[in-house]
Amino acid sequence: METSREAVLTSFTKAGYIADPQLATALSLMERLKRPLLLEGDAGVGKTEVAKSLATVLDCPLIRLQCYEGLDSQAAVYEWNYQRQLLAIKISENEHLSTTEREKHIFERDFLLERPLLQAISMETSPVLLIDEIDRADEEFEAYLLEVLSDFQISVPELGTIKATSIPYVILTSNGTRELSDALRRRCLYHYVDYPSEDKELRIVNARLPEIDQVLAGQIVRFVHAVRREDLRKKPGIAETLDWAAALVGLGVSDMAGDPETVHDTLMCLLKTREDQGQIPIEVVERLIGKVA
Amino acid sequence: MSVALSAGPNTVSGLSRRMTGFVRILRDNNFVIGVSEVLDSLVVAESADWHKSSTLKDAWRALLCTRMADWGRFDELFDAYWLRVGLKRKARISGMSERSSKGKTLQDLGGNGGQWKVDQIEKDDGGHIVDGDSRSEGASRTEGLDQVDLRHVHDPEQMEQAFVLAEQLARSLRYRLARRERSASRGRRLDLRKVIRYSIPYGGTPVRLAFRQRKPKPLRLVMLMDASGSMNQYCPFFLRFMRGALEAFHEAEAYIFHTRLVHISDVMAERNPQKAMERLSLMTTGWSGGTRIGDSLKMFNQHHGARVLNGRTVVMILSDGYDTSPPEMLADQLAVMKKRAKSIVWLNPMMGWKGYEPTARGMEAALPHLDLLAPAHNLASLADLEPYLAKL
Numbered sequence: 008m009e010t011s012r013e014a015v016l017t018s019f020t021k022a023g024y025i026a027d028p029q030l031a032t033a034l035s036l037m038e039r040l041k042r043p044l045l046l047e048g049d050a051g052v053g054k055t056e057v058a059k060s061l062a063t064v065l066d067c068p069l070i071r072l073q074c075y076e077g078l079d080s081q082a083a084v085y086e087w088n089y090q091r092q093l094l095a096i097k098i099s100e101n102e103h104l105s106t107t108e109r110e111k112h113i114f115e116r117d118f119l120l121e122r123p124l125l126q127a128i129s130m131e132t133s134p135v136l137l138i139d140e141i142d143r144a145d146e147e148f149e150a151y152l153l154e155v156l157s158d159f160q161i162s163v164p165e166l167g168t169i170k171a172t173s174i175p176y177v178i179l180t181s182n183g184t185r186e187l188s189d190a191l192r193r194r195c196l197y198h199y200v201d202y203p204s205e206d207k208e209l210r211i212v213n214a215r216l217p218e219i220d221q222v223l224a225g226q227i228v229r230f231v232h233a234v235r236r237e238d239l240r241k242k243p244g245i246a247e248t249l250d251w252a253a254a255l256v257g258l259g260v261s262d263m264a265g266d267p268e269t270v271h272d273t274l275m276c277l278l279k280t281r282e283d284q285g286q287i288p289i290e291v292v293e294r295l296i297g298k299v300a
Numbered sequence: 301m302s303v304a305l306s307a308g309p310n311t312v313s314g315l316s317r318r319m320t321g322f323v324r325i326l327r328d329n330n331f332v333i334g335v336s337e338v339l340d341s342l343v344v345a346e347s348a349d350w351h352k353s354s355t356l357k358d359a360w361r362a363l364l365c366t367r368m369a370d371w372g373r374f375d376e377l378f379d380a381y382w383l384r385v386g387l388k389r390k391a392r393i394s395g396m397s398e399r400s401s402k403g404k405t406l407q408d409l410g411g412n413g414g415q416w417k418v419d420q421i422e423k424d425d426g427g428h429i430v431d432g433d434s435r436s437e438g439a440s441r442t443e444g445l446d447q448v449d450l451r452h453v454h455d456p457e458q459m460e461q462a463f464v465l466a467e468q469l470a471r472s473l474r475y476r477l478a479r480r481e482r483s484a485s486r487g488r489r490l491d492l493r494k495v496i497r498y499s500i501p502y503g504g505t506p507v508r509l510a511f512r513q514r515k516p517k518p519l520r521l522v523m524l525m526d527a528s529g530s531m532n533q534y535c536p537f538f539l540r541f542m543r544g545a546l547e548a549f550h551e552a553e554a555y556i557f558h559t560r561l562v563h564i565s566d567v568m569a570e571r572n573p574q575k576a577m578e579r580l581s582l583m584t585t586g587w588s589g590g591t592r593i594g595d596s597l598k599m600f601n602q603h604h605g606a607r608v609l610n611g612r613t614v615v616m617i618l619s620d621g622y623d624t625s626p627p628e629m630l631a632d633q634l635a636v637m638k639k640r641a642k643s644i645v646w647l648n649p650m651m652g653w654k655g656y657e658p659t660a661r662g663m664e665a666a667l668p669h670l671d672l673l674a675p676a677h678n679l680a681s682l683a684d685l686e687p688y689l690a691k692l
Binding site: 012028033036039040042044045047081087089093096097106109113183184185192193195196197199238240 | 332333334337340343344355358359361362363365366367368370371492493496499500501503504551602606607610
């Protein structure tokens with residue numbers, strides 16, 4: 008990867024992700040310092056997308072580990088293939104092997120199922136490892152992860168220590184449902200992903216929907232920004248903006264001012280709770296269109 | 301300390317010396333920075349392509365910030381230190397706190413003795429709820445300290461004792477709960493990994509079985525304390541109670557509200573209670589006017605609710621229920637909260653007073669949404685909570 012941030016910016020733009028200079032700096036530092044990058048921000052601001060784009064830019068596989076409450080090492084690191092092990096034991100029943108030999112046989116690497124973490128460190132070329140919503144995992148897992156991320160080796164009691172063949176680019180995302188430990192935070196580079204500015208969001212819409220009418224694109228972005236300023240439970244993210252833009256383009260709307268009903272009907276792309284939908288009735292839609300058109 | 305960055309770091313030692321100063325300021329502002337981060341920052345700074353200060357700022361921001369709060373403050377601190385713009389000496393140095401000159405602060409609410417002299421004349425006018433200080437339950441002084449209404453604890457020595465008790469109480473709450481949880485659950489799923497291990501000596505026949513146990517998840521405790529005037533005699537005790545709970549519980553968050561809501565978990569994590577109080581008093585400077593419970597809860601639901609509340613969260617509200625926001629609002633907000641949390645416990649110190657009925661308008665509106673309304677006028681009443689929490 009090119010280390011200068013200008014290079015990062017251009018290659019990300021090519022991959023369809025509009026990054027800001029600060030993020031580009033963080034990404035180039037990631038490679039230089041071999042540190043993971045922790046992305047925080049509201050849901051829907053494009054945190055996961057950073058990892059996907061990075062994989063596109065680097066042209067390497069993306070390995071994703073979705074965290075959840077109760078995530079354990081069997082799901083995240085490795086698991087023995089029990090069915091195969093049982094079969095192997097049955098097959099070798101008539102061979103006269105000692106217990107030690109049998110044990111050695113069924114605990115070979117062939118019987119090991121690689122889960123994302125082990126998979127990421129045992130690849131030929133460095134992949135992008137996305138650890139999504141780390142705040143949902145338990146603290147114990149977080150501590151374990153910290154160990155893996157600093158040593159890049161995993162120990163399997165039956166096999167011994169597996170050292171990394173390549174160091175993955177690690178991106179962690181967090182929605183802040185739980186405070187992460189200082190140790191993990193310290194280890195990571197940090198970037199806070201905020202809702203984009205109008206200008207940036209317009210560029211994102213244009214990059215993702217190249218066929219969109221410029222007047223409509225401008226209206227959509229300004230409208231979404233106005234909606235975000237309303238007193239809502241869940242502010243619409245970038246993904247919602249893109250969905251909505253695609254919906255409006257699909258319905259053949261070219262100017263919001265001419266069709267407030269369609270705009271109101273398609274708001275389900277932006278507002279995902281009943282209360283929020285109740286907050287923005289057709290009158291408010293008309294008022295907002297008047298402002299943005 | 302006088303070499304500006306624009307002049308360029310002439311010597312390595314010059315830069316590292318200045319860097320040390322910068323890191324110290326950042327740490328004083330609650331940044332979490334280790335040695336390896338400092339070394340990496342120097343590596344970054346010395347490589348040629350980071351010489352422009354704006355680029356370097358971005359790189360260091362990524363490296364030295366660890367949370368959103370840092371993210372917002374970094375620019376200011378960077379500019380102040382390296383470019384000498386703006387606040388100059390304003391960056392906070394630890395241990396130094398500007399005392400507020402006006403406005404009511406939590407420090408005044410108690411903990412320091414000054415305001416602590418509770419009205420000596422305690423008249424019992426026989427009426428129902430009047431404001432704060434004027435009713436007494438007449439608890440006997442010979443009873444154990446945990447039975448005494450917290451309003452009547454004046455003696456500094458006794459006060460300290462009560463503080464310690466409150467903290468201990470919160471801790472024991474957690475330990476007792478943990479013990480019960482451990483013995484409560486039994487495994488149901490097979491642990492195949494172990495079963496196979498055990499089966500090897502028997503030629504692959506699973507003779508000995510192993511089970512997996514579900515790990516007990518600890519309760520999360522979210523405490524919201526009313527810091528209004530009518531509560532000021534109880535505040536210091538509840539603060540200490542919250543402090544103990546924050547330390548002891550695996551997951552706990554604390555907030556105080558009055559006219560606004562402030563998240564105080566970080567402040568309470570301060571080791572020295574006196575210092576914690578000082579910082580609290582800084583945060584709450586200038587609060588006055590009526591208690592707005594409804595508004596505060598709304599603020600909580602909007603900004604913290606989604607993050608803090610989940611299916612195993614107990615919300616504990618410590619308030620007397622005197623509210624200047626409309627009661628419907630309080631009810632609505634409690635309903636929203638109830639959807640997200642496991643249960644809501646309201647501790648009302650006035651419940652312990654003789655003849656009290658929850659007739660305050662706010663309290664009446666809140667009642668249908670509460671899982672438990674309990675008194676909290678003395679330490680024993682706080683201890684009584686434990687069996688309830690244990691059942692959850």
